Amino acid sequence: xxxxxxxxxxxxxxxxxxxxxxxxxxxxxxxxxxxxxxxxxxxxxxxxxxxxxxxxxxxxxxxxxxxxxxxxxxxxxxxxxxxxxxxxxxxxxxxxxxxxxxxxxxxxxxxxxxxxxxxxxxxxxxxxxxxxxxxxxxxxxxxxxxxxxxxxxxxxxxxxxxxxxxxxxxxxxxxxxxxxxxxxxxxxxxxxxxxxxxxxxxxxxxxxxxxxxxxxxxxxxxxxxxxxxxxxxxxxxxxxxxxxxxxxxxxxxxxxxxxxxxxxxxxxxxxxxxxxxxxxxxxxxxxxxxxxxxxxxxxxxxxxxxxxxxxxxxxxxxxxxxxxxxxxxxxxxxxxxxxxxxxxxxxxxxxxxxxxxxxxxxxxxxxxxxxxxxxxxxxxxxxxxxxxxxxxxxxxxxxxxxxxxxxxxxxxxxxxxxxxxxxxxxxxxxxxxxxxxxxxxxxxxxxxxxxxxxxxxxxxxxxxxxxxxxxxxxxxxxxxxxxxxxxxxxxxxxxxxxxxxxxxxxxxxxxxxxxxxxxxxxxxxxxxxxxxxxxxxxxxxxxxxxxxxxxx
Numbered sequence: 001x002x003x004x005x006x007x008x009x010x011x012x013x014x015x016x017x018x019x020x021x022x023x024x025x026x027x028x029x030x031x032x033x034x035x036x037x038x039x040x041x042x043x044x045x046x047x048x049x050x051x052x053x054x055x056x057x058x059x060x061x062x063x064x065x066x067x068x069x070x071x072x073x074x075x076x077x078x079x080x081x082x083x084x085x086x087x088x089x090x091x092x093x094x095x096x097x098x099x100x101x102x103x104x105x106x107x108x109x110x111x112x113x114x115x116x117x118x119x120x121x122x123x124x125x126x127x128x129x130x131x132x133x134x135x136x137x138x139x140x141x142x143x144x145x146x147x148x149x150x151x152x153x154x155x156x157x158x159x160x161x162x163x164x165x166x167x168x169x170x171x172x173x174x175x176x177x178x179x180x181x182x183x184x185x186x187x188x189x190x191x192x193x194x195x196x197x198x199x200x201x202x203x204x205x206x207x208x209x210x211x212x213x214x215x216x217x218x219x220x221x222x223x224x225x226x227x228x229x230x231x232x233x234x235x236x237x238x239x240x241x242x243x244x245x246x247x248x249x250x251x252x253x254x255x256x257x258x259x260x261x262x263x264x265x266x267x268x269x270x271x272x273x274x275x276x277x278x279x280x281x282x283x284x285x286x287x288x289x290x291x292x293x294x295x296x297x298x299x300x301x302x303x304x305x306x307x308x309x310x311x312x313x314x315x316x317x318x319x320x321x322x323x324x325x326x327x328x329x330x331x332x333x334x335x336x337x338x339x340x341x342x343x344x345x346x347x348x349x350x351x352x353x354x355x356x357x358x359x360x361x362x363x364x365x366x367x368x369x370x371x372x373x374x375x376x377x378x379x380x381x382x383x384x385x386x387x388x389x390x391x392x393x394x395x396x397x398x399x400x401x402x403x404x405x406x407x408x409x410x411x412x413x414x415x416x417x418x419x420x421x422x423x424x425x426x427x428x429x430x431x432x433x434x435x436x437x438x439x440x441x442x443x444x445x446x447x448x449x450x451x452x453x454x455x456x457x458x459x460x461x462x463x464x465x466x467x468x469x470x471x472x473x474x475x476x477x478x479x480x481x482x483x484x485x486x487x488x489x490x491x492x493x494x495x496x497x498x499x500x501x502x503x504x505x506x507x508x509x510x511x512x513x514x515x516x517x518x519x520x521x522x523x524x525x526x527x528x529x530x531x532x533x534x535x536x537x538x539x540x541x542x543x544x545x546x547x548x549x550x551x552x
Contacts, residue, residue: 014127019107020135026075027138033057034071041068042141043134047152076104076142107139112147116169119215120162121207131155131162140164159218161211175219178202183223186234186246191225226250226263235264240271245282245293254292287331304332308340308353317354342436344405344415356415363415364405368516371533372404376463377510379497381471385410386463388475388493393456396446400439403462408438412467424448424470448472461493476500487541508546511538523549 027035037057040048050061057064110126120131129136132155140153151167158171165171178201188194198216199209206212224236226247233250235243247263248255257276261269275281276291283291284300292298304327311326312318320341324334341348344363347356356363367373367385376384387404411432413420419431422440428448431441452474454460459475476499478490488494489501494510496502502510509519512526515533523546530539543550 014125015107015110016103017127017129019103019139020129020133022104023075023135023138026077027134030071030074034067034074037064037068038071038075038138038141042144043137072142072145075138076108077102104139104142108143108146111139111143114164115204117156117163117165117171117174118205119207119211120164121211122205123164123207125207131164159215161215174205175202175215179219179223183234185249186238186242187250188225188232188234191220191232194223194225195220228263233263240264240267240275241280241282243267244272244275248283248291248293249295252296254286254290254298256287257289257291260291288333290331301332302330304330304336305340308337309345312346312353312355317352320348320351320353323353339436344434344436362409364409366516367404367406367410368529369533370404370406371535373406374492374514375516377494377502377514381463381465384463384465386461386493388459388461391449391454391456391458391460396442396449396456399442400433401442401445402437402439405438407462407464408432408434410464410467411438411470413438420468422468422470424472425451427451430470484541484545488538488545491535491538491541508549511542 027038030038037053040053048056050064053064054061107128111128114123114126123136124130128139131137144150144152148166154165154170156163156165156171159175161171163171178198182197182201183194195213195216198219199212202212202215203209206215222236223234225232226235228247228250229252231250231252233243233246235246238246243264244260247260255263257273260272260276261267264272276283276285281291283293284298286292286298286301288301307326307330308318308323311323320337323337323340327336328334340346341353345356346353347360367375372387372389373385374387376382376386385407387407389401389403408414411422413422413432413434415434418433418435419441420433422430422432424430425448428444428451430444430448433439433441449455449460449472452460452472454474459477461473461475463471463473465471475493476495478486479501480486480489485501485504485507488507488511492511492514494502494507494514508523508526512521512529513519515526515529515535517525517529523542527539527542527546527550530542
C-alpha cells in the first residue's frame with residue numbers, strides 16, 4: 001500500500017501515487033516499437049509527426065496512429081472502442097491494490113480537475129510524481145485526449161519555477177490576469193498589501209501558501225513600485241505611455257515635466273517628452289510645462305493664439321504689454337507674444353495690435369518685389385509666378401517647407417489657413433498652411449519629389465498655375481563658366497524650354513520680364529527693381545555685365 005499523500009489545497013483528495021508505478025510497469029511491458037512510438041509522440045520535447053514515425057518504421061501514418069491508439073489503451077487498461085472494459089493485455093495491479101481500483105483512470109480524472117496552470121510543487125502536493133518522471137509524462141500523454149481536448153501538456157518555466165501548462169492556460173497569462181485584476185489601475189497604497197492580494201489569488205495554483213507568497217513577491221518586484229506622494233505607481237514591464245499614466249494617477253494631481261523625468265529615471269527624457277507633447281498623450285498640458293490626467297479634472301491649457309484673438313475681438317485693439325501679461329497669467333511665457341505679433345492676420349501700430357482690415361496693406365507683398373519670386377520667361381507657363389528652392393534632406397524630413405509669402409494669395413492660401421489641399425502636377429495633393437509664413441507639409445510633398453526623382457542637392461521650381469494648383473518640376477542645373485551671365489541665368493531661372501540658359505544678348509530683356517517689368521525696360525530700371533527686391537548677388541552681376549549701358 002502506498003503511503004498517504006499530504007492533504008491537497010482546499011481539502012482536495014490527493015491522487016494515489018501508485019498511478020506512476022502502474023504506468024511505468026505497463027509501459028515497459030509494451031513491445032519496443034510501441035515504446036518508441038509513445039516516447040517520440042508523448043514524451044519528446046518536440047513530438048514527431050505520424051508521417052515522421054511512419055518513415056522511421058517503414059509503415060503508413062495510419063498504421064502509426066493505430067499503434068499509438070492501441071498502446072494508450074494498454075496503458076489505461078481499457079479496450080479501444082469499449083470504455084470501461086479491461087484489455088486482455090492489461091498488466092495486473094500491484095498485489096496490495098484491489099483489482100477494481102482503476103488508479104490510472106482516477107489519476108487522469110484528477111489531472112482534469114487541476115486549476116491549470118499549476119506549479120510542480122502544487123502537483124507534488126496533490127500526490128503526483130515530478131514533471132520529469134516517466135509516470136507523470138505518460139499520464140499527461142493520456143490526459144491529452146481524455147481531458148485536455150487534444151491539447152498537449154507543456155512544462156513551462158516562469159518566475160523561476162516549473163509549471164504544468166496546457167494551451168492558453170499558461171503561467172504568463174495567469175500572472176498577467178491576476179496582476180491586472182489586483183493592480184488594474186497601476187497604483188497601490190501599499191506594496192505589501194498588494195503582494196498579499198496576489199498571493200491569495202495564486203494559492204490554488206501553488207504548492208503551498210509559502211510558494212504563493214514567494215511568487216507574489218516576485219511579481220511585485222517585477223511591477224517596480226515607484227513611490228509618488230505616499231502612493232506607489234506600478235511601472236515595470238510597461239511602455240512609456242502607461243508608465244506616465246500610472247505616475248500621474250499615483251500623484252493624483254498635475255506634475256511638471258522635470259518631476260516626471262525624475263519619477264522615471266530609467267526612461268530617456270526625450271521619450272517621455274515625446275509622449276507629453278504627442279498627439280496620443282494620455283495627459284493634457286495644464287501649464288507651461290505641467291501635465292495632468294483628465295480623469296482627475298485636468299483641463300488643457302488655453303492656446304495662446306486663441307486667447308490673443310479672443311482678446312482682440314473683444315476689445316478691437318489690445319496693447320502688446322496687456323497680451324504679455326495675459327500669456328503669463330495662463331502659464332505661457334511673456335516672450336511668446338513676439339511670435340504672434342507678426343501673424344499675417346494682425347497689424348501692429350505703436351505697440352497696439354488689431355486685426356488686419358480691408359483698408360490695410362495686404363499681408364503678402366507683390367511677387368515682383370519679393371527676392372525669391374520670378375516670372376516664367378518661356379513655354380506655356382510664361383508669365384506665371386514661380387520660385388526655385390533647393391531640395392535637401394532637411395526639407396524631406398522636416399514638417400514644413402516654407403514658400404514665399406506673395407505666392408500664397410495666388411494659390412488662394414489665406415492667412416490662418418490650416419492643411420489646405422493644393423493640387424500638384426495634376427496627380428498629387430499637398431497640404432498647405434499659413435501661420436506665421438505659408439508652407440507646404442513635407443510629408444505630403446515627399447511623394448511628389450520622389451516621383452520626379454529629386455533628391456538631396458537638386459533644385460526644384462514651383463510654378464503657380466492658379467488657385468490651389470501648383471506645378472513642381474526639376475530646375476536646370478547652372479550651366480556655363482562661372483561669372484555674371486551664369487549668376488543671372490541661374491539666380492533668376494532664365495532658361496528656355498530645353499533647360500538651357502538664354503543667350504547673353506537676351507539676358508536683359510528676360511530678366512526685366514522675370515522681375516515683373518516690361519521686357520524693354522532700361523537697364524537702370526531693372527537694376528533699381530533688383531535692389532528693391534534685395535537680390536544683391538543678381539544686382540551686382542547685372543551691374544557688372546551691363547556697366548556700359550548703365551553709365552549712359
